[in-house]
């Protein structure tokens with residue numbers, strides 16, 4: 001009998017259930033005798049041996065479901081070294097205990113950057129691991145795209161689509177803050193997809209005079225409103241000297257929305273035009289996956305099943321150039337995938353006159 005553990009960890013996103021379904025269905029098709037143990041609430045289930053025994057019926061009828069049927073949690077983590085609880089106690093022995101007790105052949109871990117790093121530690125400790133890249137942020141190294149990302153783009157674009165008419169009616173500047181953590185993928189795509197005039201992303205520090213310039217340019221053209229898509233990790237040129245960790249701390253202390261509200265009031269003062277802020281927040285992570293993510297998560301799930309069947313452990317499934325690929329977990333967990341400045345979409349945006357405030 002082949003015994004598989006399933007873990008969904010970190011912030012949820014659309015497509016997690018579709019991926020669980022993909023892994024389950026594909027393994028049932030491939031292997032005669034297979035058992036599934038779904039860990040509740042991410043690594044917590046593995047630590048506390050709290051799981052759900054799953055069979056074929058559990059993998060049916062969940063393709064469109066948002067969130068994760070297994071629940072998820074964020075695990076305290078010390079970069080590169082250990083998975084610990086709040087008191088700093090090493091949680092690896094407890095996780096290893098569950099793995100051995102259930103006699104697992106492999107643990108399939110679905111998660112974002114933090115989860116990939118933790119999964120690598122489990123691999124280093126001797127577990128057979130396959131990971132799938134999930135996040136609305138699209139910031140996982142080794143894959144062009146992650147499930148959840150396209151659904152969040154759709155929602156982010158939709159929010160901005162609806163802002164256009166009210167911005168125009170009132171002749172206002174609107175700042176729409178989009179998630180994405182320290183990367184600008186979501187804001188860039190949602191901004192272009194919904195006709196934003198300015199897009200602020202962490203990879204291109206902005207200056208307020210440059211944003212004002214873009215707004216004034218629109219006014220001269222006869223446009224009484226301007227829409228600014230702000231990535232939650234966007235930084236001004238003044239803050240660009242801070243390290244990534246310092247920026248994260250600054251955001252923790254004030255939440256990025258505060259920074260966006262401050263920017264709105266600065267713009268209002270300088271331009272004399274009313275400014276408003278919309279923060280869709282976790283709405284971007286909720287609801288059913290879009291069809292693209294359903295397909296992608298299913299592909300990733302089926303690819304994970306193939307890696308299990310051929311015992312190719314220690315890998316993340318990814319997508320590169322439209323092809324499903326296998327990425328060593330050591331590489332996938334090693335760094336964050338930021339938007340490269342020569343990214344084609346940045347060029348496209350500039351080509352049509354979208355300002356990055358630089």
Ligand code: F6P
Nearest residue numbers: 011112135136137179180181285
């Ligand atoms: O990583 C996904 C994400 O939604 C980020 O875009 C965002 O910064 C963060 O998670 C929010 O985390 P939480 O759900 O813990 O508030």
